[in-house]
Amino acid sequence: MAERSWSLANVFRGVFGNGGDREEALVDDDTWDELEIALISADFGPDIAESILGRLREQADRHRVTRVSELRLMLREALEERLAAYDPTLRLSESPAVILVVGVNGVGKTTTIGKLANYLGSLGKRVVLGAADTFRAAAVEQLATWAERARVDIVRPEQQGQDPASVAFQTVARASNEGHDIAIIDTAGRLQTKGGLMDELSKVRRVIEKQAPVAEVLLVLDATTGQNGLTQAEAFIEHAGVTGLVLTKLDGSAKGGFVLAVQEKTGLPVKLVGQGEGIGDLTGFTPHVFAAQLIG
Numbered sequence: 001m002a003e004r005s006w007s008l009a010n011v012f013r014g015v016f017g018n019g020g021d022r023e024e025a026l027v028d029d030d031t032w033d034e035l036e037i038a039l040i041s042a043d044f045g046p047d048i049a050e051s052i053l054g055r056l057r058e059q060a061d062r063h064r065v066t067r068v069s070e071l072r073l074m075l076r077e078a079l080e081e082r083l084a085a086y087d088p089t090l091r092l093s094e095s096p097a098v099i100l101v102v103g104v105n106g107v108g109k110t111t112t113i114g115k116l117a118n119y120l121g122s123l124g125k126r127v128v129l130g131a132a133d134t135f136r137a138a139a140v141e142q143l144a145t146w147a148e149r150a151r152v153d154i155v156r157p158e159q160q161g162q163d164p165a166s167v168a169f170q171t172v173a174r175a176s177n178e179g180h181d182i183a184i185i186d187t188a189g190r191l192q193t194k195g196g197l198m199d200e201l202s203k204v205r206r207v208i209e210k211q212a213p214v215a216e217v218l219l220v221l222d223a224t225t226g227q228n229g230l231t232q233a234e235a236f237i238e239h240a241g242v243t244g245l246v247l248t249k250l251d252g253s254a255k256g257g258f259v260l261a262v263q264e265k266t267g268l269p270v271k272l273v274g275q276g277e278g279i280g281d282l283t284g285f286t287p288h289v290f291a292a293q294l295i296g
């Protein structure tokens, strides 16, 4: 299995060994200290790190675990169980299914939309994108480039600064009229006008809902910013009716533990994971696979 930058395999090599002598090594106080440092550096956050360690210690005592290799398996299982407490399925059964993509500037919204459109297109779905970030001409152009690469349709604003809600409306109308399965709406991420932005988003939503229910509101978070990025995105979680999270830039991050931290902090499932700038670098989230890759 390819090792990822966010994988703890490397950090844990010292703790768990690399299939060599350390696999048979015995658990001692150093093991627990090293494990704690590894969990904190991976951005699980102190609370989660502590609760994971507490549970592992208790299990290790109960089952008289002495080998580091057994501890590794227990940790993998514990993480998998906690990661799987949230449902990562995208709900796209309505037709058209409308996906609203929200998040602060530069986290990777447009890129995620391009990748998602391409993926859904490869499944035979008909997709239309809506460029509802209407204030930056460059944002519209960037989305149009992705639409071309993913070979999907796009609804652009008729002029710069057009009401984002009207672009969203036109996108969903086009999806309904032309038989698209999925409409994905890109939105602006300006935080400096937080109140205005949230009003704008709720208007976008209201206007869409005149024609079709909103199937998913995906909040995009940049994994490299860790817990900070989450603080910035709080307004979206409070006001935008978020149904799922997308974690981007996990390829450039050593913060694999953020995935669990973010789910438990927000109570929202991670539904997609971005690991690169290429069109194929987006995957669904599978707790089993993720836990295995995380622990190595």
Ligand SMILES: Nc1nc2c(ncn2[C@@H]2O[C@H](COP(=O)(O)OP(=O)(O)OP(=O)(O)O)[C@@H](O)[C@H]2O)c(=O)[nH]1
Pocket: 103, 104, 105, 106, 107, 108, 109, 110, 111, 112, 133, 139, 188, 189, 248, 249, 250, 251, 252, 274, 275, 276, 277, 281
């Ligand atoms: N390494 C890496 N880079 C990514 C990923 N996703 C997005 N990026 C990069 O992050 C930068 C910002 O991405 P955008 O998609 O423009 O972000 P945005 O949220 O739409 O930005 P605004 O439109 O300014 O709000 C670009 O350079 C992307 O190539 C990822 O998963 N991995």
